[in-house]
Amino acid sequence: xxxxxxxxxxxxxxxxxxxxxxxxxxxxxxxxxxxxxxxxxxxxxxxxxxxxxxxxxxxxxxxxxxxxxxxxxxxxxxxxxxxxxxxxxxxxxxxxxxxxxxxxxxxxxxxxxxxxxxxxxxxxxxxxxxxxxxxxxxxxxxxxxxxxxxxxxxxxxxxxxxxxxxxxxxxxxxxxxxxxxxxxxxxxxxxxxxxxxxxxxxxxxxxxxxxxxxxxxxxxxxxxxxxxxxxxxxxxxxxxxxxxxxxxxxxxxxxxxxxxxxxxxxxxxxxxxxxxxxxxxxxxxxxxxxxxxxxxxxxxxxxxxxx
Ligand code: CDT
Numbered sequence: 001x002x003x004x005x006x007x008x009x010x011x012x013x014x015x016x017x018x019x020x021x022x023x024x025x026x027x028x029x030x031x032x033x034x035x036x037x038x039x040x041x042x043x044x045x046x047x048x049x050x051x052x053x054x055x056x057x058x059x060x061x062x063x064x065x066x067x068x069x070x071x072x073x074x075x076x077x078x079x080x081x082x083x084x085x086x087x088x089x090x091x092x093x094x095x096x097x098x099x100x101x102x103x104x105x106x107x108x109x110x111x112x113x114x115x116x117x118x119x120x121x122x123x124x125x126x127x128x129x130x131x132x133x134x135x136x137x138x139x140x141x142x143x144x145x146x147x148x149x150x151x152x153x154x155x156x157x158x159x160x161x162x163x164x165x166x167x168x169x170x171x172x173x174x175x176x177x178x179x180x181x182x183x184x185x186x187x188x189x190x191x192x193x194x195x196x197x198x199x200x201x202x203x204x205x206x207x208x209x210x211x212x213x214x215x216x217x218x219x220x221x222x223x224x225x226x227x228x229x230x231x232x233x234x235x236x237x238x239x240x241x242x243x244x245x246x247x248x249x250x251x252x253x254x255x256x257x258x259x260x261x262x263x264x265x266x267x268x269x270x271x272x273x274x275x276x277x278x279x280x281x282x283x284x285x286x287x288x289x290x291x292x293x294x295x296x297x298x299x300x301x302x303x304x305x306x307x
Contacts, residue, residue, distance in 0.1 A: 005270070042093070
């Protein structure tokens with residue numbers, strides 16, 4: 001059997017601080033049209049795809065940052081993207097900063113079906129970086145100041161003829177993210193990211209950014225028998241260079257498509273969702289081979305304890 005889904009990784013180049021939402025939505029619509037012309041049915045955009053990566057700046061009063069967040073989705077400014085997607089009959093996954101009516105701030109991704117329905121919302125679970133201003137850094141990564149970690153966990157939704165899951169950026173480095181979705185039978189995981197090439201706490205990791213990105217997503221795909229679509233906002237944004245390397249990865253762990261620039265770029269692949277079962281029903285037949293009775297520490301403790 002085959003269940004084919006043509007997916008597009010719609011990478012964004014940098015969004016500068018002065019770029020307004022309208023100009024970004026225009027770029028997203030261009031990418032959407034490009035993906036549609038390649039017959040894609042689902043387009044995946046990056047994390048925080050509507051603005052510059054604002055956690056690189058600290059503000060003493062967080063309400064000064066309210067303008068980076070969306071209070072409704074769609075909004076009058078983002079509606080043209082929704083309208084164009086519905087007109088073309090193409091679905092999409094979009095990352096943005098969410099400010100709820102209760103004043104909670106999340107790093108969020110939504111999944112929109114081909115008929116325009118928002119079928120799923122995911123809020124980032126693993127929030128990296130720091131909580132307070134660190135003035136000695138060349139730039140901040142204050143995600144832990146700007147976003148609350150979601151307690152909702154990793155859902156999997158029936159959509160696009162398959163079982164679709166979502167995660168955001170730093171989530172892709174944690175095997176638990178993939179496994180929780182794997183245990184719900186996920187067939188395709190959508191993941192947007194903003195990854196600065198300079199990792200301030202340990203510069204020895206800088207030259208390994210591309211390798212680590214591929215390593216975590218390709219192993220997560222293989223070990224859970226799922227496609228993984230990783231999509232960057234890359235290039236030099238406000239002086240900070242970020243990883244591109246947007247990729248479409250098969251359940252075998254193989255790379256099916258990868259961007260070649262760090263700007264706005266679309267790559268596509270036709271994914272047979274039934275390919276997942278070559279892995280889910282054999283080497284990674286969870287029900288047959290997993291040993292949850294000896295994995296208790298994974299959920300009962302957070303940090304390593306040395307005895
Ligand atoms: N956006 C995001 O989660 N970025 C992190 C950067 C490293 S932590 C400072 C990442 O895991 O790619």
